[in-house]
Amino acid sequence: MHFTLGHSPDPDDAFMFYALAKGLIDSRGHTFEHILQDIETLNQRAFREELDTTAVSIHAYAHLTDKYALMPCGASMGDNYGPRLVALKPFSKEEISKAKIAVPGRMTSASLALQLYLGKPLAEIDWVEVPFDQIFEFVKAGKADVGLIIHEGQLTYAAEGFVLCEDLGAWWFQETNGLPLPLGGNVVKKSLGIDLCRTLTAIMKESIAYGLAHRKEGVAHSLPYGRGLDTQLADDFIGMYVNDLTVDYGERGRAGIREFLGRAAKAKLIPADIDLVFVD
Numbered sequence: 001m002h003f004t005l006g007h008s009p010d011p012d013d014a015f016m017f018y019a020l021a022k023g024l025i026d027s028r029g030h031t032f033e034h035i036l037q038d039i040e041t042l043n044q045r046a047f048r049e050e051l052d053t054t055a056v057s058i059h060a061y062a063h064l065t066d067k068y069a070l071m072p073c074g075a076s077m078g079d080n081y082g083p084r085l086v087a088l089k090p091f092s093k094e095e096i097s098k099a100k101i102a103v104p105g106r107m108t109s110a111s112l113a114l115q116l117y118l119g120k121p122l123a124e125i126d127w128v129e130v131p132f133d134q135i136f137e138f139v140k141a142g143k144a145d146v147g148l149i150i151h152e153g154q155l156t157y158a159a160e161g162f163v164l165c166e167d168l169g170a171w172w173f174q175e176t177n178g179l180p181l182p183l184g185g186n187v188v189k190k191s192l193g194i195d196l197c198r199t200l201t202a203i204m205k206e207s208i209a210y211g212l213a214h215r216k217e218g219v220a221h222s223l224p225y226g227r228g229l230d231t232q233l234a235d236d237f238i239g240m241y242v243n244d245l246t247v248d249y250g251e252r253g254r255a256g257i258r259e260f261l262g263r264a265a266k267a268k269l270i271p272a273d274i275d276l277v278f279v280d
Helices: 011-016 039-047 093-098 109-118 132-140 168-175 194-213 215-225 231-241 250-266
Strands: 002-007 031-036 053-057 068-070 076-078 084-087 101-103 127-129 146-149 163-167 181-189
Touching: 002 011, 002 039, 011 194, 011 215, 011 231, 039 053, 076 168, 076 231, 093 109, 093 163, 101 109, 101 132, 109 146, 109 168, 109 181, 109 250, 132 146, 163 168, 168 181, 181 194, 181 250, 194 215, 215 231
Parallel strands: 002 031, 002 053, 101 127, 101 146
Antiparallel strands: 053 181, 068 181, 076 181, 084 146, 084 163
């Protein structure tokens, strides 16, 4: 069968799907169309059920449980690090709560983490949606005071002249006594049936494991998606979001997802009583 596979045009996703894209693992006779789009676009496409399997924000998944199941592999989890609030000068938490914030998408997990951190919904925050790769320039132009940074910007903000105001992944780690912050996950259409869901999950897991076992080649494949990252920075970024938790996030990762969405539901930021569906 032929499947559509959505993922971000970023070094970590490119690394995860390197083996599958290059035909280096057994795809069980299936073929895949790799669709590279930013995470907010993939979220919206998942709402319309346009993709068979795709990366989505865990925040968005709270609204997709009737359509998609979460794979236990391929997740991006911040383990004591994550999206970062940066500015051209230091801002306290109180100052951030009153500042204009450039956010990389309403349905991103970074957006939900921001709301939990500030203790209020987006409707009570002065925010503007800006494509993730334009946030630095947007803040430099004075159009926002603070930028909420995801992807490789988490490593390059200082070189861009910014200072760190808060690491939301580190905040979450302390807040939850050591749980990872679930940012992105791979999902698969429930309508494909459990057998195909399991097969596709196994293929994705093998692709991730292959990349980790052939790191140098995987990093080289991913480098063109690094938007100016050199090999070392790309390797560092990949190491943040492709690791043992990515191969299988296990019970600790599931606990992180349940806690993240549970707190959001309690704060009425997402629907209550979410029935999380994992491919087992």
